[in-house]
Amino acid sequence: MEIPEQQREIFETAREILERLLEMMDLPATVALCEEFTVLDDEGNAASIGLNIEGEDLGILIGRRGQTMSSLQYLLRLMLARKMETRIPIVVDVEGYKQRRCEGLRLLANRLAEQVRTRKTPFTMEPMTAFERRVVHLALADHPDVYTESTGLGEARKVVIAPKKIQAY
């Protein structure tokens, strides 16, 4: 996959900043394009750019519930916005952790949807980050029998999967 010309500079700058940050954290690693999180729009421009940090022993960079990874992503977006005056979402992954988590979440979402469909009662998932909730919402967006919504505030916000029609008895 090739990054479109217009976004190449953003990608290169993001990679430079991220590699510099990692070096300063004494965790030298390489940063590569992550195809899973690089999304092209209808005109072929990048709507989001995914970066994957590759190296040895990077668990420390993921952190509890991905907290360190989120901090890296948050700061990188800020630093990049200052430098490039652009607002393309940047997604930072470490060793494909986020990608695997997304795949797992999609499977889980579909399994739970099946359960909700047969039992006809809503199911509330564990609290998740905005990004993870989005994955679940998107995975079930076109589901014929269930719909999803988020409830709760802040750290405790969670997805509810509910049947679309309430059966009349």
Next chain:
Amino acid sequence: MKELVEYIARSIVNEPDAVNVNEETNEEGITLKLTVADDDKGRIIGKQGQIAQAMRTLLRVKAAKAATRVRLEIM
């Protein structure tokens, strides 16, 4: 430790030249005191301290590798 904070802070403020970090080490670990231009304070603290918190998270990783503790104070 101080280079990491300097690099991040300089990249997000309006007045990079006004960024200064003072590093002190004592028996409890390392204390970093970050000063920026008055108008930039909000830019390094962030909504509900989010930016300061993210910087502390990265510092903690680096400190853990060096088997020490680090505190970040914004003056």
